[in-house]
Amino acid sequence: EADIYQTPRYLVIGTGKKITLECSQTMGHDKMYWYQQDPGMELHLIHYSYGVNSTEKGDLSSESTVSRIRTEHFPLTLESARPSHTSQYLCASSHGTSGLSIGELFFGEGSRLTVL
């Protein structure tokens, strides 16, 4: 069982509220990722981090922001939630490579956000 945790699992919130989705991993992985997934759909990368104080935007444009102050912690924040932000957000981490081998992603259970 992978040691990566997301809270809250479910969140229903009104438009305009600020929210933070928490993600923590205890595996010491340098790389961490946030994906957005609509029901029954593929995953889209919205943010990633290669280490402390390193964050990059992913392929899908997102109004959310992230920070990486500690290796184990990679929170995602929405300053003003809107109904269009309703989705599932998945956090993942991976370890480094060994030669040509790239490590697999370890996923949290996801945070399902509903904005009314």
Add this chain to the structure above:
Amino acid sequence: AQSVTQLDSHVSVSEGTPVLLRCNYSSSYSPSLFWYVQHPNKGLQLLLKYTSAATLVKGINGFEAEFKKSETSFHLTKPSAHMSDAAEYFCVVSLSGTYKYIFGTGTRLKVLA
């Protein structure tokens, strides 16, 4: 550019019959390939991975996949489906050194009693 195509969005099989979920990839370099499974309201769990070792990869829960470079395929198989296999399956490709992962659109597996 890298890409991954899952050829079937939905697959239905009867319990006890074989499972075949198809995946084709495009990559200019030696890829790492993965299959993940996602049950409803859960995160993704790794089934198996190919990272340039043996071309036939065995995973958890009786699944296996074969890397065929000539066909640029990495199909997932299981000899006998179980009801608990009903889930969404994602094929993923990554290029060594980039730490970026490209996901397929997913295949929803339905297992009929």
